[in-house]
Amino acid sequence: MSRVPIQTAVSPGTRTVARDVGRILEALGGLLVLSLVVPLVFGEFFVVPALLIAAAVPFGIGRALYVRYQDASAPTKYHGMVIAATGWLLVAVFGALPFFLVAWTGPALGAELVPPAASTPTLSAFRDPLNALFESMSGFTGTGLTMVDDESVLPHTLQWWRTFTEWVGGVGVIVLTTAILARPGSGSLTLYESEARSKKIHPSIVSTVRTIWWIFLIFTFVSIAVLWLAGMPLWDAINHAMTGLSTGGFSVTDASIGTYDSAVIDFALVPIMIAGSIAFPIHFLILKGELRNLYADLQTRWVFLYMGAGSIAVTTLLVTNGVYPVSLEAVRYGLFQFVSAATCTGFQTAVGLTTTALGEWPASTQLLLSGGMVVGGAAGSTVGGIKIIRALTLAKGIRFQVADVFYPESAVRRLKIGERVLTPEQGHREFTEAAIIILLWILFLLVAIVVLLVSLDGQYPLENVVFEVASAQGNVGLSTGITGPESLPSVAKVTFLFNMWVGRLEIIPILVTLRSAFNILGVYR
Amino acid sequence: MSPETLPVIGPIINTGPNDRLFDGLLFLGPILLLLIAVLGRRPFTVVFAFAYVIAFLAHIVHNNLRMDAAPNDESRRPG
Numbered sequence: 379m380s381r382v383p384i385q386t387a388v389s390p391g392t393r394t395v396a397r398d399v400g401r402i403l404e405a406l407g408g409l410l411v412l413s414l415v416v417p418l419v420f421g422e423f424f425v426v427p428a429l430l431i432a433a434a435v436p437f438g439i440g441r442a443l444y445v446r447y448q449d450a451s452a453p454t455k456y457h458g459m460v461i462a463a464t465g466w467l468l469v470a471v472f473g474a475l476p477f478f479l480v481a482w483t484g485p486a487l488g489a490e491l492v493p494p495a496a497s498t499p500t501l502s503a504f505r506d507p508l509n510a511l512f513e514s515m516s517g518f519t520g521t522g523l524t525m526v527d528d529e530s531v532l533p534h535t536l537q538w539w540r541t542f543t544e545w546v547g548g549v550g551v552i553v554l555t556t557a558i559l560a561r562p563g564s565g566s567l568t569l570y571e572s573e574a575r576s577k578k579i580h581p582s583i584v585s586t587v588r589t590i591w592w593i594f595l596i597f598t599f600v601s602i603a604v605l606w607l608a609g610m611p612l613w614d615a616i617n618h619a620m621t622g623l624s625t626g627g628f629s630v631t632d633a634s635i636g637t638y639d640s641a642v643i644d645f646a647l648v649p650i651m652i653a654g655s656i657a658f659p660i661h662f663l664i665l666k667g668e669l670r671n672l673y674a675d676l677q678t679r680w681v682f683l684y685m686g687a688g689s690i691a692v693t694t695l696l697v698t699n700g701v702y703p704v705s706l707e708a709v710r711y712g713l714f715q716f717v718s719a720a721t722c723t724g725f726q727t728a729v730g731l732t733t734t735a736l737g738e739w740p741a742s743t744q745l746l747l748s749g750g751m752v753v754g755g756a757a758g759s760t761v762g763g764i765k766i767i768r769a770l771t772l773a774k775g776i777r778f779q780v781a782d783v784f785y786p787e788s789a790v791r792r793l794k795i796g797e798r799v800l801t802p803e804q805g806h807r808e809f810t811e812a813a814i815i816i817l818l819w820i821l822f823l824l825v826a827i828v829v830l831l832v833s834l835d836g837q838y839p840l841e842n843v844v845f846e847v848a849s850a851q852g853n854v855g856l857s858t859g860i861t862g863p864e865s866l867p868s869v870a871k872v873t874f875l876f877n878m879w880v881g882r883l884e885i886i887p888i889l890v891t892l893r894s895a896f897n898i899l900g901v902y903r
Numbered sequence: 904m905s906p907e908t909l910p911v912i913g914p915i916i917n918t919g920p921n922d923r924l925f926d927g928l929l930f931l932g933p934i935l936l937l938l939i940a941v942l943g944r945r946p947f948t949v950v951f952a953f954a955y956v957i958a959f960l961a962h963i964v965h966n967n968l969r970m971d972a973a974p975n976d977e978s979r980r981p982g
Binding site for chain 1: 914922928929935936953955964965966968
């Protein structure tokens with residue numbers, strides 16, 4: 379009796395959003411159930427109740443939403459954006475449950491029954507729900523900034539969950555949901571595009587996302603083998619291969635990759651991070667034998683040019699500023715840190731334990747790395763940032779506009795981006811889109827910089843603050859030491875949560891969702 | 904019975920680039936990890952892991968050479 383008025387009160391658009399967000403939450407529950415293997419293997423039984431609850435809550439809510447609204451209509455572009463923004467936010471919220479629940483239930487299960495990993499101060503930080511949410515959002519968005527003081531003392535299960543969130547988030551939670559749960563013709567393309575992807579591998583979107591996961595899986599196995607051969611223990615190799623390929627950057631060690639102090643491991647990770655910053659359709663063509671795409675594809679060519687030029691510039695600055703003498707060491711740290719920044723991975727070798735820490739590098743070097751974090755890698759890959767194609771579109775568009783003055787008014791000119799020759803309408807649309815996103819990107823960066831400067835009250839120099847904010851919004855994860863459970867004020871944590879969220883979805887879906895929410899609440903007309 | 908028709912294995916094979924060696928490497932991946940986990944760092948596991956990586960890289964180069972030799976073979980192009 380009471381169901382009829384509720385059904386009519388929910389608008390068709392809300393039903394569509396609820397149904398598809400429900401599917402995403404169901405997938406999240408499935409990921410947590412899969413993760414139960416880890417405590418069983420490592421004998422960490424004290425995390426099992428927390429993990430079961432953490433799986434049951436999103437799965438139950440997701441299932442209820444899906445069953446109730448399964449006959450809702452297919453999503454439009456607008457719905458796709460709202461689903462992406464809401465879905466990612468809720469995935470981060472429910473993905474925080476394992477951190478939060480393990481931190482509370484671990485010690486409560488009895489000190490004599492649990493290993494020391496259940497009651498460390500590091501784990502206790504997650505008793506604060508904001509820290510747990512920060513970790514989850516950082517993981518799913520592939521950022522890598524962390525609320526963990528010492529990753530090595532975390533239970534293996536939470537080490538795994540951090541890694542798994544980045545691995546899944548790197549490809550995308552919607553891509554995952556589409557691959558597992560979508561039916562053909564159910565608006566999957568709209569959702570796929572709303573998660574900052576556009577190129578398809580196959581005509582069918584479901585086939586495309588399944589192929590993306592196939593590629594990602596085989597690359598993961600190869601990366602694990604490479605890192606293990608380079609000298610990492612197996613558990614470390616599994617985690618770092620997954621977070622390196624997904625350009626996430628979480629580590630299972632206290633000092634990131636700097637812990638190993640191994641040039642072999644550093645150089646082994648560089649191609650893995652670069653692989654993560656190349657678009658999946660290009661990987662597919664390369665696997666098929668079309669290696670020429672490494673230079674023929676505009677974005678991929680620029681990935682190599684830009685990583686190469688940036689690494690040389692950072693190395694040169696390190697040498698000229700006297701951080702390192704002219705040596706292989708300068709190349710090692712300069713190359714690794716620029717690639718880590720520009721691929722938005724966030725692995726760190728420049729740590730105080732073994733060498734000059736990143737936060738003590740010259741301001742010019744930090745700002746150059748910040749620039750790399752803002753641009754990022756190729757669209758259609760796992761990286762954050764504004765993406766190389768947008769930077770190129772903006773640069774070529776500006777050159778086109780300026781050059782226009784030198785031609786007669788009757789001249790017919792076309793903007794050329796790579797192999798594509800755009801019509802005037804296409805050129806105008808793509809240039810405008812790139813300009814808007816880059817402008818908004820800079821705007822959000824500036825707001826976060828101001829918030830951080832005020833909340834930190836002058837404890838850190840400007841270059842450190844710019845670096846940290848660029849790292850959060852670019853979903854990178856490199857840190858000058860500002861981010862931490864105690865060192866980062868709550869207001870800055872909330873700001874970073876927003877930066878990570880807008881950075882992963884490239885701003886527009888978030889603004890559309892916020893406008894819709896304000897509309898519903900009557901705040902904005 | 905072809906592998907493409909098997910449950911679980913079939914759908915995974917059908918989503919890849921339709922290449923038997925890559926499919927084989929994908930299924931060998933978990934076995935490699937299991938062997939390393941059980942046996943540790945031994946000559947056998949090191950050789951296995953090394954062969955795994957080399958096979959992956961060499962097959963990409965091999966596919967490239969084959970593609971260069973028959974650039975118009977539409978059957979090997981992505982859908």
